Amino acid sequence: MKQHWLSATWEANWRSFQYFNLYRLILTALFFLVIVTPSDWVIRSLGLASQGLIFPLSLYASLVVGGLLLSIHWQRHFNAQLSFQVLVDVLLSGLLLYRAGGVVSGLGILMLVSLAAASLVGRGRLVLLYAAQATLAVLAAQVAVILANVADFSSLFHAGLVSAAFFATAILARLLGQRLMANEELAKRRGVALENQIRISQRVVERMQDGVLIVGLGGQVLRNNPVAAQLMGIGDHGQLRLPAAVDAGLAAWRTGSGSPSIEFTLAQGGEWRARFEATDSSDGEALVFLEDLGRIRAQAQQLKLAALGRLTASIAHEIRNPLASIAHAGELLREECRDPLAQRLLRIVGDNVGRLDRIVRDVLDLGRQRETMPECLALGEFCRTFLDEFAQCEQLEPGVVVLGAESETTLYFDRSQLRQVLWNLLANALRHASRRPGAVHMRVLPGALPGRVELHLRDDGPGIAAADRDKIFEPFFTTHHQGTGLGLFIARELCAANGATLDLLPVERGAHFIIAGRGEACRQPETNVADGNR
Numbered sequence: 001m002k003q004h005w006l007s008a009t010w011e012a013n014w015r016s017f018q019y020f021n022l023y024r025l026i027l028t029a030l031f032f033l034v035i036v037t038p039s040d041w042v043i044r045s046l047g048l049a050s051q052g053l054i055f056p057l058s059l060y061a062s063l064v065v066g067g068l069l070l071s072i073h074w075q076r077h078f079n080a081q082l083s084f085q086v087l088v089d090v091l092l093s094g095l096l097l098y099r100a101g102g103v104v105s106g107l108g109i110l111m112l113v114s115l116a117a118a119s120l121v122g123r124g125r126l127v128l129l130y131a132a133q134a135t136l137a138v139l140a141a142q143v144a145v146i147l148a149n150v151a152d153f154s155s156l157f158h159a160g161l162v163s164a165a166f167f168a169t170a171i172l173a174r175l176l177g178q179r180l181m182a183n184e185e186l187a188k189r190r191g192v193a194l195e196n197q198i199r200i201s202q203r204v205v206e207r208m209q210d211g212v213l214i215v216g217l218g219g220q221v222l223r224n225n226p227v228a229a230q231l232m233g234i235g236d237h238g239q240l241r242l243p244a245a246v247d248a249g250l251a252a253w254r255t256g257s258g259s260p261s262i263e264f265t266l267a268q269g270g271e272w273r274a275r276f277e278a279t280d281s282s283d284g285e286a287l288v289f290l291e292d293l294g295r296i297r298a299q300a301q302q303l304k305l306a307a308l309g310r311l312t313a314s315i316a317h318e319i320r321n322p323l324a325s326i327a328h329a330g331e332l333l334r335e336e337c338r339d340p341l342a343q344r345l346l347r348i349v350g351d352n353v354g355r356l357d358r359i360v361r362d363v364l365d366l367g368r369q370r371e372t373m374p375e376c377l378a379l380g381e382f383c384r385t386f387l388d389e390f391a392q393c394e395q396l397e398p399g400v401v402v403l404g405a406e407s408e409t410t411l412y413f414d415r416s417q418l419r420q421v422l423w424n425l426l427a428n429a430l431r432h433a434s435r436r437p438g439a440v441h442m443r444v445l446p447g448a449l450p451g452r453v454e455l456h457l458r459d460d461g462p463g464i465a466a467a468d469r470d471k472i473f474e475p476f477f478t479t480h481h482q483g484t485g486l487g488l489f490i491a492r493e494l495c496a497a498n499g500a501t502l503d504l505l506p507v508e509r510g511a512h513f514i515i516a517g518r519g520e521a522c523r524q525p526e527t528n529v530a531d532g533n534r
Contacts, residue, residue, distance in 0.1 A: 014075050016121040017082060021068035023117065024089065027110070028061045060092045082122055086130045089114040094137035102145040102155055108138060108162045115166055119173035120180075131170035135163035211290030216283065219247050228290055242288070246274045250288065263293065320360050327353045359486075372414045372497045379444050379453065380405035382415075386422055387442075394430065399437035401426065405444035411453050412518040417494040421502070424487040425457050425513055432461030432511070453519035458512040469504060 067085045093111040100107050111134050119127040142159040145151045205212050211228025213221050219242060242250070245264035252258025253276045261275045271294055277287040330353065334346045383403055391401070411418070426440065433439040443456045464472060475489045488502075495502040500517035 013078060013121050014071060017078070018068065018071045020117045020121060021064055021071055021085065024064045024085070024114070025061070025068060028057060028064055031057055032061070056092060056095055060088060063088050079122070079126060082118060083126060083129070086114065086118045087133060089118075090130075090133045090137045093134070094141045097138065097141035098144050102142045102151045103138065103158045103162050111138070112162075112165060112169055116169045116173045119170045120177040122174070122177070127170040127174045128167070131166040134166045138162055138166075209295070210292070213242070213288040213290065214279075215242065215250060215286050215288055217285075219250065222285065246288065246290075249274060250276055250286065254286070319356070323353060323356055323360065327357070372417065374412050374414050374498050377411050377413055377415060377418065379409045379411045379455065382411075382418070383422075383442060383444070383455075386419060390423065390426055394427075396430075397435070397437070400430075400433075400435055401440045401442060402438050403442045405442070409444050409453060410519050411455070413498045413500065414494075417498060421491040421494050421515065422457075424491045428487060429457060429459035429461070429511065433459040434461070436460075447516055447519070451519060452516055455515040455517075456512065457514075458507070459510045461510050463507065463510050464504065469506075472504065473502075 063085070067081060067088075070081060090111065093107065093114070096107050096110070097103065097105065115130055115134050118130050122130065138159050139156075142151070142155060146153060146155065205225045206227075208225060208227060212225045213228055214223040216222050221242060243264060243266060245262065249258055249262035249264075253260055260277075261273055263271065263273045265271055271292075273291045273293055273296075275289040275291065277289065279285050279287055327350070330346050330349050334343065334350075337343070337346070380403075383405055387401055387403060390396070391398075429440045438460075440457065440459045445454045445456065446452075447454045473488050473492050475486055492502040495515060495517070498517065500515055503514050503516075505512040505514055
């Protein structure tokens, strides 16, 4: 990073060197104009005549033009180029001083300007070398003028003062140049830090799960992150508009009569919350944070379930051992005691022990994170085999559960977990159904989306109350006195683990559940399926 700053400063010196060469070229042009159009005033003021100066000035102009071109097209050896150009200035200035009669002509100021400019763009101790060269040139020119009987020895004092001014100018210009370069380096460093901070802040805003909008006083959306446009579908061809509810809430909040947050729904679905925050912007811009309430509730539910799972799992382990002891003791008492009343009481004990054991198993399944092993299942054959087993366990009459499935339909699902899901759904259906022939229907249909398969389960029971439809998939919610409230929740979690969904469809009578899973994955090569498992 430091090397980057130094290189940037070096480029700035090249640019300043180019301006320095341009100044020298303009000064040379002015000298040519004075020589070409001589006047008595110029001769009296500067003591210059055109004789003998055309060639030195032409040579100097050629060297200046060459230096300017080199500084533009061959930016190498900066110190060497600058030192050579300063030496050329010193030689020409010494010649002009000699021709003008020494330091009394005032031409030493030209060398002072060149020396100051060179010290500003130069580096290190070279500026002292430039001052020493200028001093030698001035003293040599003044001594030559004295030897030519044009000036007396007292003029050396003036030459010494000019030489001292050279060193003072070089040192001060160098200190000023260092200060300027330090400020320039600090400004660039802060610019880089600010640019990095802006990029980081922009990336953070882009990666936020909530939408972020910057809204002006007129309600127009000035800027937004991609999440806001993607989740809410805001904007058409880059023109963003706030939903009507958010616009009204923001206007009320600006006037002080509204709440800093509102909840609203969109036409495309979903519940959202908009939070308004003021900014220190002079334009009165406001920040609007859009939060997906469904995602927030799901996260809160996951945290709640994680804590609940750890608690209930530890309790379930402690309950299971004494529960087994109670069940074993009840079986022994049933064998020993033949009294009808005692038998009925023991049967009640056994039924409740079984219910408690079922609750414990469900709780342990809730807290146990089992790895899914999905495979391609022939859904029709699987459902027929499952129904035969289920009918024997539940002692169902033939025809109570009707299956409609094509044999070639496949579903990508874990075999044991699909069996657990169907067992929970059918057990709930039979608990509320009439148990007459055709009371429960199972149908396998193509999905609404390509590559999806749907398994429908519908019973002829009284159905689920409208107030309970949003709660049936919550853990520990049940409408049956012997239910645990975990069956449907575990079934939906198992479906989600296999890339499927479990939903309740609204119907007038009975309950209609639908499992929608992947069927297209079974048509892919086996290697792809294995890779997907990993």
